[in-house]
Amino acid sequence: MADDPIALFDRWLAEAEQSELNDPNAMALATADAGGRPSVRMVLLKGHGPDGFVFYTNRGSRKAEELGANAQASLLFHWKSLRRQVRVTGAVSPVSDAESDAYFASRGRDSQLGAWASDQSRPLDSRAIFEARVEAIRERFDGQDVPRPPFWGGYRVAAEEIEFWQDRAHRLHERRLFTRAGDCWNEGLLFP
Numbered sequence: 664m665a666d667d668p669i670a671l672f673d674r675w676l677a678e679a680e681q682s683e684l685n686d687p688n689a690m691a692l693a694t695a696d697a698g699g700r701p702s703v704r705m706v707l708l709k710g711h712g713p714d715g716f717v718f719y720t721n722r723g724s725r726k727a728e729e730l731g732a733n734a735q736a737s738l739l740f741h742w743k744s745l746r747r748q749v750r751v752t753g754a755v756s757p758v759s760d761a762e763s764d765a766y767f768a769s770r771g772r773d774s775q776l777g778a779w780a781s782d783q784s785r786p787l788d789s790r791a792i793f794e795a796r797v798e799a800i801r802e803r804f805d806g807q808d809v810p811r812p813p814f815w816g817g818y819r820v821a822a823e824e825i826e827f828w829q830d831r832a833h834r835l836h837e838r839r840l841f842t843r844a845g846d847c848w849n850e851g852l853l854f855p
């Protein structure tokens with residue numbers, strides 16, 4: 664019977680937390696627009712489990728626009744200290760308002776204000792304009808909790824494939840590919 668890839672991911676992430684210099688939860692997120700043109704950027708993993716892998720962002724950003732047109736994504740973790748990578752591919756859906764609210768409430772206040780002030784992915788004429796927006800938002804919410812902006816929230820990538828890559832000597836690497844089959848996973852190997 665196949666290993667549980669989510670449990671295996673948990674073990675690898677726990678090891679990365681011990682050995683990586685910073686941000687062991689950093690992952691590249693690849694999306695593509697309606698015409699198939701790809702783009703990639705880093706985001707932070709903020710939750711994961713059998714239902715998928717969750718990150719948070721601005722829902723008007725380039726990545727969000729692309730996910731609106733093409734709700735498929737690929738994630739890549741690269742843990743240099745362990746010489747490992749994990750690729751996750753699957754369909755993407757927004758997380759619930761309640762889940763986004765809970766995560767937003769856990770963020771530092773300055774990061775909350777930054778989420779309000781940033782028109783993420785849009786052109787910005789000067790740094791000073793952005794800083795003035797942050798200060799205006801700070802005054803707006805003075806003395807109160809900062810609510811989640813309606814344009815900010817999470818996305819969940821429901822894994823259909825998870826590949827675990829481990830470096831081996833002479834490039835004879837090990838690649839284990841897990842493919843979802845209903846509630847179970849099939850496991851196979853790939854040539855390196």
Ligand SMILES: Cc1cc2nc3c(=O)[nH]c(=O)nc-3n(C[C@H](O)[C@H](O)[C@H](O)COP(=O)(O)O)c2cc1C
Nearest residue numbers: 686689704705706707719720721724725726727784
């Ligand atoms: C290590 C790292 C982690 C990041 N995490 C996030 C994140 O969780 N959410 C986010 O919106 N942007 C994050 N960013 C910024 C994104 O890489 C990106 O610049 C931004 O989201 C705009 O991307 P887009 O224009 O492709 O939508 C992170 C950047 C780095 C380098």
